[in-house]
Each structure stands twice: as structure tokens, then as C-alpha cells.
Amino acid sequence: MSYRGRFAPSPTGPLHAGSLVAALASWLVARAHGGVWLVRIEDVDTPRCVPGADRLILQQLAACGLHSDEPVLWQSARGAHYQRALDELAGRGRAYPCACSRKDIEAALQAQGRTRARHHAAVYPGTCRPENGGLRGRPARAWRFHLGEDTEVRWTDRRLGPQMQDVAVDVGDFVLRRADGLWAYQLAVVVDDAAQGITHVVRGEDLTDNTPRQILLQRALGLPTPAYLHTPLVRGDNGEKLSKQNGARALDLSDPLAALNQAAAVLGLPPMTGSVPDALARWAAAWPSTISAHPASSPEP
Ligand code: GLU
Numbered sequence: 001m002s003y004r005g006r007f008a009p010s011p012t013g014p015l016h017a018g019s020l021v022a023a024l025a026s027w028l029v030a031r032a033h034g035g036v037w038l039v040r041i042e043d044v045d046t047p048r049c050v051p052g053a054d055r056l057i058l059q060q061l062a063a064c065g066l067h068s069d070e071p072v073l074w075q076s077a078r079g080a081h082y083q084r085a086l087d088e089l090a091g092r093g094r095a096y097p098c099a100c101s102r103k104d105i106e107a108a109l110q111a112q113g114r115t116r117a118r119h120h121a122a123v124y125p126g127t128c129r130p131e132n133g134g135l136r137g138r139p140a141r142a143w144r145f146h147l148g149e150d151t152e153v154r155w156t157d158r159r160l161g162p163q164m165q166d167v168a169v170d171v172g173d174f175v176l177r178r179a180d181g182l183w184a185y186q187l188a189v190v191v192d193d194a195a196q197g198i199t200h201v202v203r204g205e206d207l208t209d210n211t212p213r214q215i216l217l218q219r220a221l222g223l224p225t226p227a228y229l230h231t232p233l234v235r236g237d238n239g240e241k242l243s244k245q246n247g248a249r250a251l252d253l254s255d256p257l258a259a260l261n262q263a264a265a266v267l268g269l270p271p272m273t274g275s276v277p278d279a280l281a282r283w284a285a286a287w288p289s290t291i292s293a294h295p296a297s298s299p300e301p
Contacts, residue, residue, distance in 0.1 A: 003035025005200045008189070010042045011053035015060045016248035018204065018234040018241065020263040025231045026202035027066050031284035038196055039068035043076045044183045063253045064260055065276040073196065075188050082183045085191045085221060086143060086176055094148070094220045095176055097140030098128040124172035141179035145217065147172070153212035158229035165212040174213055186213050194223040205230040206241055232266050
């Protein structure tokens with residue numbers, strides 16, 4: 001099987017030091033395997049997208065010597081594919097319309113005596129499941145995935161090691177199409193990883209706990225599960241993960257090699273001098289030993 005990897009930024013702002021780590025790692029692993037590396041712009045959450053950020057990200061990647069091996073895919077152009085997947089799931093009884101607002105969900109959970117930990121999203125109580133009575137005349141808002149019998153997902157991350165999540169306990173029937181009509185990340189990412197033949201997903205560690213949901217969706221759609229590797233996060237001065245939401249600065253690309261060296265250091269790679277293409281080639285050659293030298297068992301602080 002030939003390696004196909006991808007970097008899939010959401011154009012909610014320019015690349016920052018944290019997102020470059022995921023971009024660089026995904027590119028290096030692809031090159032280390034003699035594989036293909038693709039860029040996919042994940043612009044389904046339109047209210048969060050910043051006009052022009054997609055072009056800017058592509059320019060920033062290019063300045064760092066990272067070019068998609070095939071034409072860049074924009075998720076905003078792929079609605080028909082997501083709809084087909086949703087129809088397929090609905091046809092198999094694995095997706096259903098949901099009328100619940102956030103308030104309805106809270107009320108249902110309270111009525112069941114279930115509280116939720118602060119900062120944790122509510123586990124959907126299954127109110128609109130067909131077997132629980134469905135919409136009962138209320139208008140549909142969102143579409144949800146109907147979890148099957150087997151909700152405990154075990155998988156092995158290539159950096160973090162064995163992982164386990166019971167999606168029924170932690171998440172419940174999750175949203176595939178949102179109440180505002182937008183496609184949910186979980187569905188779009190699964191459909192596109194399969195459509196692009198992605199064999200290896202390399203992305204930031206903040207997305208680790210999305211993986212079990214994606215694996216369940218792949219199983220329900222009869223799609224292969226790629227290998228997963230989640231990269232270390234970069235933390236800001238306040239100790240929080242760097243993100244566009246907490247004001248991470250755009251990469252300073254007046255010196256792309258300096259930006260790459262910073263990202264490489266997070267991956268445990270040595271600093272390089274010389275040209276960007278040379279540095280990339282040397283890091284790619286060093287990658288396999290790096291990954292075994294940074295095993296799963298070194299969790300981030
Ligand atoms: N678009 C997601 C993000 O920028 C990444 C999705 C993925 O790599 O699966 O956080």
C-alpha cells in the first residue's frame with residue numbers, strides 16, 4: 001500500500017507556530033515513507049473561516065517548501081459527497097434527524113439525573129432516536145450519527161500508543177449535519193480522508209479524542225481506517241495550547257528556516273542550516289529514528 005498523507009488546516013486564520021508542527025510532521029512522515037502529501041482546506045465551518053486565510057496558508061506552506069503533491073481540495077466544494085454519505089448512513093439506520101436544542105438536551109439530561117463535568121460537552125441522551133419516538137412532530141434541526149452496539153473504540157496512535165474511548169459514554173450520538181445546515185467536521189473529514197485515499201493521518205494532539213468518532217463513522221460507511229499519529233502541541237506563555245482562537249501570532253516567514261527549525265525542535269529534530277529544501281530532506285531522512293526515540297509514552301505536560 002503506498003503512503004498517502006495530508007495536512008488539513010481550517011482557514012480560520014494564518015498558520016501559526018503550532019499548526020506548522022502538524023504541517024511539517026505530516027510532510028516529513030510522507031516523505032520518509034516515499035509517499036504523497038496533500039493539502040486539504042477544511043472550510044466547512046464557514047462562520048469561523050476568515051476570507052483569504054486559505055490562500056495565505058498555502059503561501060505560508062509554500063514559503064516553507066511544503067507543496068501539495070495533488071490539487072488542493074476545498075471542503076466547501078464537497079457538500080454533495082457529504083450528503084451522499086449522510087443518505088447512506090440514514091438508509092442503514094445509522095443517522096437520524098434531531099429536533100433538540102442545547103436547552104432540550106440539558107433538560108433531558110437533568111430529568112435523567114445525569115450531570116456533566118464542567119467544560120465537557122453534554123452526552124446526547126438519545127431523545128430523537130427513532131426507537132425513542134423520533135421527532136414527535138417537532139422540526140428537525142440537526143442530523144446525528146446513531147451509535148451501534150459496539151461503541152468502545154481501541155486504537156493505537158503511532159506516537160501516543162494504545163488509546164481507548166467509549167464513544168457512548170463520552171460523546172453519545174454525535175452531530176453529522178448541524179442545526180445551521182453546515183456539515184460537521186467528523187463527517188467531512190471521514191468522507192474526504194477516504195475519497196483521497198489517505199493511509200496515514202498526522203495531525204495535532206488536540207484532535208486525538210476525535211479519532212474514535214471518526215473510526216466508528218468509517219466502520220459504519222465501510223471505509224478503511226487510516227493509521228493515526230498525533231503530534232505534540234505548542235504551548236503559549238500562559239501554558240495554553242497555541243491556537244488561532246487564543247491569539248497565536250501568524251508565522252513570521254521573513255525567515256522560513258527559523259520557523260521550520262522551531263517546529264522541528266518540537267518534533268525532537270535537530271536544527272538545520274542551509275536551504276529550506278535541504279533541511280526538509282535531511283529531517284525526512286532522520287524521521288524514522290526520531291519517532292522511535294519519542295515513543296508514545298512521553299505524554300505532553
Ligand atoms: N481542520 C482541522 C484543524 O485545522 C484538522 C483536521 C484533521 O487534521 O483531521 O484543526
